[in-house]
Amino acid sequence: MSSAGAAFVVAAVVVGAVAVVASWGVNLPHLLAAVGLALLVVVPAYWGPRVLGALRDRARERLWREEEGRHHSFGGVSLRVQDDGRHLWLAGEGLKRVLDRREADDVLAARISGKWRLDERQGLWLRVDGVVEHLAVFPGRMDPRVQKFRRWLQRDVIDPAERRHRVAAGRPGAR
Numbered sequence: 610m611s612s613a614g615a616a617f618v619v620a621a622v623v624v625g626a627v628a629v630v631a632s633w634g635v636n637l638p639h640l641l642a643a644v645g646l647a648l649l650v651v652v653p654a655y656w657g658p659r660v661l662g663a664l665r666d667r668a669r670e671r672l673w674r675e676e677e678g679r680h681h682s683f684g685g686v687s688l689r690v691q692d693d694g695r696h697l698w699l700a701g702e703g704l705k706r707v708l709d710r711r712e713a714d715d716v717l718a719a720r721i722s723g724k725w726r727l728d729e730r731q732g733l734w735l736r737v738d739g740v741v742e743h744l745a746v747f748p749g750r751m752d753p754r755v756q757k758f759r760r761w762l763q764r765d766v767i768d769p770a771e772r773r774h775r776v777a778a779g780r781p782g783a784r
Contacts, residue, residue: 618655622647683707683761684754690766691734697770698726699740699762701733707758708749737766 626647627640681688688703701714710717714733718725724739744750744759 619648619651622651681766683758690737692770692773694774697737697766698734699737699766701725701735704735704740708755737762741767 623644626643629643681690684707686703686706688707689700691698701717705712705717717735718733721735721739721743724736726734728734741759741762744755744762747755749755
């Protein structure tokens, strides 16, 4: 709702409260109490979401400041992606959550043969290009969510990283 619309609603509530209380033949303190009560109900309902939304956005910005440009999310699932300058790596647990699969890390690594590594905590990381190749032959590859995820990996993860690498290397064709 626009601020003009909200102001109109507040004015209508105030006038309505004044009219109701005046029709009861009540004195000025009761009238002011009724208007105040009406405003306490109406004002937060219209301006509350705007203020709370701004506070939420500021908190989110502060929380993710250090992760800026490295945080990825698909379908509400947070994904960790690392760029080592040569390859893009996707954390295995994020892929399993997106695909809603409960297979062991060694099974997933075997499916993406030669394009995986373990980090210092023995967490599985998969090369994103290997994941895209795997999803092209994956038994559930015709699932719209899998197709959308493949396109998302290409468009939002691989393509921007390739542009960053071209710019860093000073190669032509970099945008």
